[in-house]
Amino acid sequence: MEKDLEYIELFEIYKDLLTEKQRELFSSHYLYDLSLSEIAEEEGGSRQSVYDAVKKVKKKLSEYENSLKIREKNNLLKALSEKTKDGETARAIREIIER
Amino acid sequence: MEKDLEYIELFEIYKDLLTEKQRELFSSHYLYDLSLSEIAEEEGGSRQSVYDAVKKVKKKLSEYENSLKIREKNNLLKALSEKTKDGETARAIREIIER
Numbered sequence: 001m002e003k004d005l006e007y008i009e010l011f012e013i014y015k016d017l018l019t020e021k022q023r024e025l026f027s028s029h030y031l032y033d034l035s036l037s038e039i040a041e042e043e044g045g046s047r048q049s050v051y052d053a054v055k056k057v058k059k060k061l062s063e064y065e066n067s068l069k070i071r072e073k074n075n076l077l078k079a080l081s082e083k084t085k086d087g088e089t090a091r092a093i094r095e096i097i098e099r
Numbered sequence: 100m101e102k103d104l105e106y107i108e109l110f111e112i113y114k115d116l117l118t119e120k121q122r123e124l125f126s127s128h129y130l131y132d133l134s135l136s137e138i139a140e141e142e143g144g145s146r147q148s149v150y151d152a153v154k155k156v157k158k159k160l161s162e163y164e165n166s167l168k169i170r171e172k173n174n175l176l177k178a179l180s181e182k183t184k185d186g187e188t189a190r191a192i193r194e195i196i197e198r
Contacts, residue, residue, distance in 0.1 A: 016166035067115035
């Protein structure tokens with residue numbers, strides 16, 4: 001579940017780099033909570049093929065994060081904005097994260 | 100020239116998302132300063148085909164930046180680290196950018 005949340009965060013960051021099909025698949029499973037079997041039924045494929053496709057999307061998301069580290073940096077910046085005593089800088093950091 | 104520097108910065112950030120071939124092409128032209136004709140001669144293609152391929156790489160880099168805004172955020176963070184009077188936070192911001 002923790003791991004799922006991590007992928008959902010990565011999806012929010014990197015979804016523009018996925019294909020339309022991959023975005024639909026990921027959303028169906030992780031955001032709209034459809035089971036692999038339900039998606040397979042809808043798409044007319046097998047549960048195994050949906051499983052493989054979801055696995056491929058997750059691999060892509062992990063690769064993007066390994067290369068670009070946006071999630072990691074956002075988390076470090078968030079922690080920094082909570083730690084600094086300079087309120088204006090803290091606000092500015094949060095604004096940059098949200099862009 | 101200004102524009103070239105911008106693409107070189109984008110290349111440094113997003114190069115892992117390009118193919119090996121695209122990385123070679125971009126490096127030859129922008130980092131090793133080979134002309135399009137020189138690259139065409141080396142590769143055995145036409146100058147026009149090299150021009151088109153370089154243009155495609157630049158378009159890719161711009162698309163990545165439009166989606167992910169890493170360069171824009173890095174520049175904002177750099178400016179913020181120079182502006183803040185909190186030296187420790189400034190250092191921490193620069194360390195995060197460099198990751």
